[in-house]
Amino acid sequence: MLSQFILTAALAAGALASPVEYIGSDWDLEWISKNDSLPKVVIYSTGGTILSASNYSSLDNVKYGSGVGPTPQELIANVSEVLDVAQLAVVKFPAPGGSAGINSTLYLNVTQYANRHLCSEDSDIAGAIMFHGTNTLEETAFGVDLTFNCSKPFIATGAMRPDTYVSPDGRSNFYQAVAAAASPSSRDRGGLIVFNDRITSIFYSTKTNANTPDTFKALEQGNLGAFLAGQPFYFFGPAYPTGRPYFDVSNVTNLTDGLPAIIIVYGHQGFDASLMYAAVANGAKGLVILGPGAAAVSPSALAAAKDLYSQGIPTIAVARPVTGTGVPDPTPASLIYSSYVGADQARIMLQLALNAGYDLDEIRDLFESPLRNAIFGPAVNQLAYYGTTYI
Numbered sequence: 001m002l003s004q005f006i007l008t009a010a011l012a013a014g015a016l017a018s019p020v021e022y023i024g025s026d027w028d029l030e031w032i033s034k035n036d037s038l039p040k041v042v043i044y045s046t047g048g049t050i051l052s053a054s055n056y057s058s059l060d061n062v063k064y065g066s067g068v069g070p071t072p073q074e075l076i077a078n079v080s081e082v083l084d085v086a087q088l089a090v091v092k093f094p095a096p097g098g099s100a101g102i103n104s105t106l107y108l109n110v111t112q113y114a115n116r117h118l119c120s121e122d123s124d125i126a127g128a129i130m131f132h133g134t135n136t137l138e139e140t141a142f143g144v145d146l147t148f149n150c151s152k153p154f155i156a157t158g159a160m161r162p163d164t165y166v167s168p169d170g171r172s173n174f175y176q177a178v179a180a181a182a183s184p185s186s187r188d189r190g191g192l193i194v195f196n197d198r199i200t201s202i203f204y205s206t207k208t209n210a211n212t213p214d215t216f217k218a219l220e221q222g223n224l225g226a227f228l229a230g231q232p233f234y235f236f237g238p239a240y241p242t243g244r245p246y247f248d249v250s251n252v253t254n255l256t257d258g259l260p261a262i263i264i265v266y267g268h269q270g271f272d273a274s275l276m277y278a279a280v281a282n283g284a285k286g287l288v289i290l291g292p293g294a295a296a297v298s299p300s301a302l303a304a305a306k307d308l309y310s311q312g313i314p315t316i317a318v319a320r321p322v323t324g325t326g327v328p329d330p331t332p333a334s335l336i337y338s339s340y341v342g343a344d345q346a347r348i349m350l351q352l353a354l355n356a357g358y359d360l361d362e363i364r365d366l367f368e369s370p371l372r373n374a375i376f377g378p379a380v381n382q383l384a385y386y387g388t389t390y391i
């Protein structure tokens with residue numbers, strides 16, 4: 001019985017000193033615990049396949065969703081080993097429309113809770129994990145990662161197989177995510193994805209397979225660690241991804257309004273640049289374009305990007321190949337290159353930068369300066385190279 005493990009139900013809402021004022025009121029956590037000396041890990045549940053079930057068969061991993069899946073509390077009961085490594089509490093988030101229907105409202109909401117629960121001065125919570133549908137996990141996770149203000153682990157996980165599958169990956173992912181969130185070795189690394197026995201950086205990870213459990217990869221940057229006997233082993237000491245920024249979103253007062261709209265367009269032979277104008281006419285405050293090769297764009301797309309830039313609308317160019325990057329021009333220009341930030345992630349980073357009031361030069365610096373500094377050297381060299389500095 002799960003209920004016999006429930007020990008405490010108390011983090012008084014007023015007891016958490018917080019640097020900013022947050023929207024919402026329900027900050028109390030009810031801890032599920034069988035040992036109150038264990039680290040506390042909070043579960044932010046937005047749903048997804050990890051909490052799904054098929055009512056067809058134990059081999060169904062394609063048409064599930066109609067069945068009734070476990071609640072987070074039932075999953076804890078099913079994977080009771082988690083209570084040997086952590087005390088757990090659950091916060092459920094509304095995520096209407098499922099993974100593919102979500103917008104910035106969700107990551108703004110999750111990050112408010114995560115900052116409040118984990119980053120308050122007197123917080124005694126070791127880390128957080130987030131359940132999320134895998135289709136857009138990398139987007140919500142990235143939004144939280146760039147707005148989360150402390151060194152504790154924030155770990156996204158999920159599943160590719162429903163809980164009813166003959167060998168559900170969600171249960172293993174769940175255990176490993178909790179073990180990683182409870183471990184001090186997971187601190188000071190930025191947000192992490194724990195999936196299929198591996199740990200990767202949220203900043204660099206993407207879903208690489210539509211169907212199989214080995215889907216989240218940072219193809220170029222690699223795995224930060226792996227799990228052995230359920231415990232995380234990190235290949236390197238703590239380090240943050242190069243150029244990972246932090247954005248304070250505490251001035252977003254209405255979560256439903258969301259952040260500025262950014263549209264992603266896909267460059268290809270015969271690309272129609274009028275789509276870029278159409279996006280802006282439809283309310284986009286910025287664009288991301290996937291350019292073939294090292295983020296090459298067609299002459300008509302480049303002309304549109306320049307024109308839109310002159311109207312205050314930034315276009316971020318991302319390399320279309322699966323790995324690699326576009327390289328910024330030596331002389332800063334109106335097309336802005338994303339460095340190693342992927343298209344899904346560049347959309348969110350631009351959204352956050354616009355919300356923070358960045359102007360076009362600051363947006364260019366945000367995306368380009370890590371690579372610009374690496375390639376063209378320190379500011380003093382840049383001065384010699386093109387007459388000014390852009391860091």
Ligand SMILES: *[C@@H]1O[C@H](CO)[C@@H](O)[C@H](O)[C@H]1NC(C)=O
Nearest residue numbers: 034035036037038039084085
């Ligand atoms: C509770 O957890 C602590 C810390 O890990 C451990 O030292 C202790 O042995 C545990 N107690 C029980 C009864 O398992």
Ligand SMILES: *[C@@H]1O[C@H](CO)[C@@H](O)[C@H](O)[C@H]1NC(C)=O
Nearest residue numbers: 054055056057065066067068
């Ligand atoms: C599965 O559940 C859905 C409703 O949730 C129902 O429409 C469907 O007929 C069920 N299928 C089977 C095989 O029971």
Ligand SMILES: *[C@@H]1O[C@H](CO)[C@@H](O)[C@H](O)[C@H]1NC(C)=O
Nearest residue numbers: 070071073074075077078079
């Ligand atoms: C999982 O938990 C549910 C609800 O607590 C229970 O009905 C079910 O039998 C459990 N399944 C397994 C495989 O432990």
Ligand SMILES: *[C@@H]1O[C@H](CO)[C@@H](O)[C@H](O)[C@H]1NC(C)=O
Nearest residue numbers: 091092093094105109255256
């Ligand atoms: C944010 O999450 C809380 C906790 O689940 C929920 O009560 C609230 O309705 C959510 N707000 C929005 C705008 O989705």
Ligand SMILES: *[C@@H]1O[C@H](CO)[C@@H](O)[C@H](O)[C@H]1NC(C)=O
Nearest residue numbers: 147148149150151245246248
């Ligand atoms: C926390 O926020 C401050 C500014 O408000 C920022 O300088 C700092 O880098 C942030 N820390 C983390 C770990 O994001």
Ligand SMILES: *[C@@H]1O[C@H](CO)[C@@H](O)[C@H](O)[C@H]1NC(C)=O
Nearest residue numbers: 023024253254255256257258
């Ligand atoms: C947030 O904005 C939406 C639509 O813009 C509005 O319907 C809602 O009432 C606002 N919520 C609050 C709490 O002001």
Ligand SMILES: *[C@@H]1O[C@H](CO)[C@@H](O)[C@H](O)[C@H]1NC(C)=O
Nearest residue numbers: 096103104105256257258259
């Ligand atoms: C985002 O989704 C929420 C539902 O979670 C909806 O209320 C809101 O209007 C959407 N916001 C935007 C900007 O589309």
Ligand SMILES: *[C@@H]1O[C@H](CO)[C@@H](O)[C@H](O)[C@H]1NC(C)=O
Nearest residue numbers: 251252253354355356357358
């Ligand atoms: C948030 O604050 C920044 C300054 O830190 C400001 O430029 C921006 O306009 C604010 N955004 C909103 C939505 O209030």
